[in-house]
Amino acid sequence: MPKFSLFPESASTIAGQVDALFFFMIAVSAFFGLLIAGLIVFLSIRYRRRAGSNEAGDPVHVPIALEAAWTVIPLAITMVMFYWGASVYMTMARPPDDAHEIFVVGKQWMWKLQHLEGRREINELHVPVGQPIKLTMTSEDVIHSFYVPAFRIKSDVVPGRYSTAWFEATQVGTYHLFCAEYCGTEHSQMIGSVIVMDPSDFQTWLSGTDADAGMAASSPKDTGQQLFTQKGCATCHRGVSGSMGPALAGVFGRERTFADGSKAVADEAYLRQSILSPQAHVVAGYQPVMPTFQGQIDEEGMLALIQYIKSLPAETSPGPEKQG
Amino acid sequence: MEPTDKRKHYLNADYGIRSWLLTLDHKRIALLYLISITLMFLLGSLFAVLIRLELLTPAGDFVQADTYNKLFTMHGIVMIFFFLVPSIPAVFGNFLLPLMIGARDLAFPRLNLMSWYVYMVGAAFTMWAVLTGGVDTGWTFYTPYSTTASHSNVMATAIGIFITGFSSILTGLNFIVTIHTMRAPGLTWFRLPLFVWAHYATSLIMILGTPVIAITIFLVGVERAFHLGIFDPALGGDPILFQHLFWFYSHPAVYIMILPSMGVVSEIITCFARRRIFGYGFIAASSLAIAIFGFLVWGHHMFTSTQSVYAALIFSVLSFAVAIPSAVKVFNWTATLYGGSISFQAPMLFALGFIGLFTIGGLTGLFLAALGLDVHVHDTYFVVAHFHYIMVGGALMGYLGAVHFWWPKITGRMYSEWAARVSAVLVFVGFNLTFFPQFVLGYLGMPRRYHAYPDEFQVLNVMSTTGASILGVGYMVPLCYLIWSLWRGAVAAPNPWRATGLEWQTPSPPPTENFARTPVVTEEAYAYPLKEAELV
Ligand SMILES: [Cu+2]
Numbered sequence A: 001m002p003k004f005s006l007f008p009e010s011a012s013t014i015a016g017q018v019d020a021l022f023f024f025m026i027a028v029s030a031f032f033g034l035l036i037a038g039l040i041v042f043l044s045i046r047y048r049r050r051a052g053s054n055e056a057g058d059p060v061h062v063p064i065a066l067e068a069a070w071t072v073i074p075l076a077i078t079m080v081m082f083y084w085g086a087s088v089y090m091t092m093a094r095p096p097d098d099a100h101e102i103f104v105v106g107k108q109w110m111w112k113l114q115h116l117e118g119r120r121e122i123n124e125l126h127v128p129v130g131q132p133i134k135l136t137m138t139s140e141d142v143i144h145s146f147y148v149p150a151f152r153i154k155s156d157v158v159p160g161r162y163s164t165a166w167f168e169a170t171q172v173g174t175y176h177l178f179c180a181e182y183c184g185t186e187h188s189q190m191i192g193s194v195i196v197m198d199p200s201d202f203q204t205w206l207s208g209t210d211a212d213a214g215m216a217a218s219s220p221k222d223t224g225q226q227l228f229t230q231k232g233c234a235t236c237h238r239g240v241s242g243s244m245g246p247a248l249a250g251v252f253g254r255e256r257t258f259a260d261g262s263k264a265v266a267d268e269a270y271l272r273q274s275i276l277s278p279q280a281h282v283v284a285g286y287q288p289v290m291p292t293f294q295g296q297i298d299e300e301g302m303l304a305l306i307q308y309i310k311s312l313p314a315e316t317s318p319g320p321e322k323q324g
Numbered sequence B: 001m002e003p004t005d006k007r008k009h010y011l012n013a014d015y016g017i018r019s020w021l022l023t024l025d026h027k028r029i030a031l032l033y034l035i036s037i038t039l040m041f042l043l044g045s046l047f048a049v050l051i052r053l054e055l056l057t058p059a060g061d062f063v064q065a066d067t068y069n070k071l072f073t074m075h076g077i078v079m080i081f082f083f084l085v086p087s088i089p090a091v092f093g094n095f096l097l098p099l100m101i102g103a104r105d106l107a108f109p110r111l112n113l114m115s116w117y118v119y120m121v122g123a124a125f126t127m128w129a130v131l132t133g134g135v136d137t138g139w140t141f142y143t144p145y146s147t148t149a150s151h152s153n154v155m156a157t158a159i160g161i162f163i164t165g166f167s168s169i170l171t172g173l174n175f176i177v178t179i180h181t182m183r184a185p186g187l188t189w190f191r192l193p194l195f196v197w198a199h200y201a202t203s204l205i206m207i208l209g210t211p212v213i214a215i216t217i218f219l220v221g222v223e224r225a226f227h228l229g230i231f232d233p234a235l236g237g238d239p240i241l242f243q244h245l246f247w248f249y250s251h252p253a254v255y256i257m258i259l260p261s262m263g264v265v266s267e268i269i270t271c272f273a274r275r276r277i278f279g280y281g282f283i284a285a286s287s288l289a290i291a292i293f294g295f296l297v298w299g300h301h302m303f304t305s306t307q308s309v310y311a312a313l314i315f316s317v318l319s320f321a322v323a324i325p326s327a328v329k330v331f332n333w334t335a336t337l338y339g340g341s342i343s344f345q346a347p348m349l350f351a352l353g354f355i356g357l358f359t360i361g362g363l364t365g366l367f368l369a370a371l372g373l374d375v376h377v378h379d380t381y382f383v384v385a386h387f388h389y390i391m392v393g394g395a396l397m398g399y400l401g402a403v404h405f406w407w408p409k410i411t412g413r414m415y416s417e418w419a420a421r422v423s424a425v426l427v428f429v430g431f432n433l434t435f436f437p438q439f440v441l442g443y444l445g446m447p448r449r450y451h452a453y454p455d456e457f458q459v460l461n462v463m464s465t466t467g468a469s470i471l472g473v474g475y476m477v478p479l480c481y482l483i484w485s486l487w488r489g490a491v492a493a494p495n496p497w498r499a500t501g502l503e504w505q506t507p508s509p510p511p512t513e514n515f516a517r518t519p520v521v522t523e524e525a526y527a528y529p530l531k532e533a534e535l536v
């Protein structure tokens, strides 16, 4: 990384869009800033008090057209800024369908990252160039914020919620990863790097082993499956009719109907809530007997469990109930 | 301070500590506030000095990480809640509102004294928190860090801020009642000086907004003390709820800080340009528009907080809209210069400086309102630079303008004009050198609240610290010549700037009862040029 610069590197597809908006805003601001400054200097000199001047100016006449012009023109310009800013934001908010998912868990004061293929990293994130990456993030304690200046992306990482961010790196290299939301003593040490690699290098890296674990890492899906058995989920969610709990295969992404008649689409946040506070939404046709797993599964385990549930194929074990 | 002459006025009406601590005179209460907030300003500045020293080098080597976190937290808390929020309203609003509307005092003099005591009790709690180890949550108190994780003195600080809030509320209430009921005969609403309009709008925000921050801080205390799940998800709460509540007050609070300064600038510009204000009605109305619409934009602090994208869109568009009334003010002030007869004494230099710095602050606010751009610069030094341009470049410049403009009225003494001009220039130059590089740092990606930072950010940080030393000198110089003027300054005439406005039609310093006879107003505000007969 350069020793000194005035402008950040641009290394993602969105970075160019953010920079373009930035330059537009600078141009408009410079125009108005210099206009005001120029006018003040000019008027100050032109109308400076001269010795012996009688101070008697003409009465002030305020043309309404002028007031209207300097209200409406700036308003119109800001609406252009709004539209532009909003469209960039909407692009940031919607990950492309082919984005590759990576899990991020923030905790005081480190970033834990996990690839679906199994590799885990701490404070380092390896990604291939030219591939959209979607981050699904949460925090184990307080609020953090995942920030990669070179990609112009930032998203708060909030305990109890899943947030997402996505990017597609355009340049091989190493970039800063910062925590941008103040999170306590070592906030400024909650930093790391994003390492953008050639796809082939990345594949080699991906099939390597975690240095600290010293063994081939298990994927979140496998970890999730182990947890599913270990925590006894399988006893109620057997996936056959007559089980105490609904079959979980194919639940993800489907609309659920609850005992009180309300509905919701099953996303990650819904699955998380179903496991931590099962009574919040009781699936129609079932008894509220599922125990809470609050405090028994950590955030990484939770992401793994959800990944496992998501991976269950809908066709092979159709659930007993058919509201979906 | 010796009495300037044998004439009785509010300063020599009575002597002794009791006559000050039990005074009901709005002018004396204003001075109590002036002294208290000046001490708070010095304390806040001390924290700032230590912060800038730490940031001279990339490594966190000057103070510990924890100490640094406490420094920026207490810098923010002291400067915002104990200096900027009270500054112009509590000192100049208090001193001038009754004088400007031709009244003998505020509507509720006892309430006024009480609000000073409330402020002092709040300040005492906060000082206690500082002295017994400090607090490290950031002035924003984000949950669940502040309620569950922080091991610092959150409680004492929270109590301090909670209590001080009532001082704001009481002051706002007092001002509104005073402006409604105590205007001199002939002083209709549209003859009021714009300073009064600005304080009216400010008071509305104080009354409507402050209870919300008080409740929010109270809830933080409750969760911390009793582990009741309000904000912490581990207890079943919602941390984003805190941000909504906090910014619902804290965005309008920016206007509590800036509106009074805008009022000051309207008084100063007209006086030194010898011009009636351009677009009186538009400036007055824009203050109210700011006060009202300022309550609808808080979500622009939360564009990366996981709030819904639709909420973000609405907050963004409203944030752009709320910039318009401020722009209207800037255009009208500039137009006021047209056709004037302009002189450049110190107050005018501060007022012009205000316009320049506030304009930069306002324009960079647009960058933050633009959604896709805010994602990148949110929580970086870009934001730090932006709000210092508004709150220091704007609010504090206005405050210094006010100090220099009304000092002769308050103390009856003139300060050294030459020294004051030097300080205005130092402040302007030092300020820009301190904060402009921070815009660049922010776009480069340096996050705020960082104790240590990567090497490539050092050059700009060194510039910033250099600027801060110039700025520091710029602030200390007035302290010297103003205090000096109390003993050695030339005696001030009742109207040294030949300004309109009722406060200039009574002697300097004013008598305790303000006016010998209730003035009658026959003209609109800023009826420049003054007719010779009106000069006292
Ligand atoms: Cu952090």
Ligand SMILES: [Cu+2]
Pocket: B250, B251, B252, B254, B297, B298, B300, B301
């Ligand atoms: Cu705001």
